Amino acid sequence: METPAWIDKNLFETSLKKYFLDDGLKIVLFSLKLATSVGENYTTYVYRIKVTYTRSNSLKEEKLSLILKCMREGLMEGLVQELNMFTKEVDMFLTVLPEMNKAYDKEFLNRIATGDEARLQCRHEQMIEICRNTICKLRRKIKHLLFCLLGSNVISANCIKASMTPTPCLLMQDMCVSGFKVHERQCGLDLQHTLVLLEKMAIFHATSYVAYEEEFSPYHDKMKTVLESDCIERCLASWRRNEGEFSVLNHGDSWVNNMMFSYDENGCVKDCRYLDYQLSIYTSPAVDLHYFMSTSLANDVIQDIDHLLDFYYIRLLMNLNKLKYNAGLYLSFKEIVQRKCLFTCTNNFMQLICYVKIIGLIAMATVLPLVRADSRTDATFEELLSPEASENGFRHHCYNNNYYKRALLRLLPIYDKLGVFS
Secondary structure (H helix, E strand, C coil), X not given: CCCCCCCCHHHHXXXXXXXXXXXXXXXXXXXXXXXXXXXXXXXXXXXXXXXXXXXXXXXXXXXXXXXXXXXCXXXXXXXHHHCXXXXXXXXHHHHHHHHHHHHHHHHHHHHHHHCXXXXXXXXXXXXXXXXXXXXXXXXXXXXXXXXXXXXXXXXXXXXXXXXXXXXXXXXXXXXXXXXXXXXXXXXXXXXXXXXXXXXXXXXXXXXXXXXXXXXXXXXXXXXXXXXXXXXXXXXXXXXXXXXXXXXXXXXXXXXXXXXXXXXXXXXXXXEEEECCCCCCEXXXXXXXXXXHHCCCECHHHHCCHHHHHHHHHHHHHHHHHHHHCECCECCCHHHHXXXXXXXXXXXHHHHHHHHCCHHHHHHHXXXXXXXXXXXXXXXXXXXXXXXXCCCCCHHHHHHHCHHHHHHXXXXXHHHHHCCCCC
């Protein structure tokens, strides 16, 4: 594929000068190649850029690996523009995610300043014990305590440049350099990966809830405009936010290719990061949960969805407990779960899950077939939507491959029990 003319030395030199606050930075050379194969990304082109540069205070050459995202041409370009998907992701990286990434550090410093960290830790340990009991119910051998696993509360990659003009693009940190990898998608996530992702999802949801409700950042009004966009509502009316209902920032496209994992020296999952924020929306956290669980779990993990929901629920409360503990204000566990119509008991939590259960069914019918499909040269949206699809074509393969069929056999009884067909 021919490289677009606008991807040149000037793009990277200008971006890195601004990022490093160094007007004397010079690009010595750069190279690029596609970072994803056919069938792994349908809405954007993703390039891996290798840059060699010098700083104004040194002649020593330094190297940097970056990821560049830009819109695809063709059928998907119109849909991306109509739904403002790329615009939303740029706004997320410029305004929302930086404030969410800072939230934990701010709250931690506030707690230290008040001298009440020990009291918070006591409450936190009680919650950890509940979490430990939940994991034990999974009846699996866990090599280490996954609920203490994450190396950081960082949510996203560092953004070097995010712009809609002259050409829409995102230039970001290459997380592969830090040991992060995208998990193989066809088989789904095993239990360890699933628990780590649910932990990160709980952090993401809790941080967005506090930022939205308490106006952590000076960008609150802009956040409301970005996050309450009704573009998704035109696709799925059930994504609508209901007034008075507990709402958070949902990633909106939480499937296995949109998350990267890092590992310790023993190969155990250590941390994860989200990718792609083009469908983020402020609504019920059950949207992300349904989307993730109906598209990204390994077949032998699907059977434990009830316990996985318990794990997510207690981790959400734990992170809200940390973030709400501010300037001497301590909220008890009971007060947390009663605040703003947050889940007051397991039954209410399940009501929230059941209310948007159609999201899971829709994801099973539209996203899961792509997740379970083989990597093929004809894996494009044009082929998927072609009115002349053949039995040998990509669309037929998506809905008839054994990976997809086996996942459906596990998922459909669960959603039938939730009442999705009633």
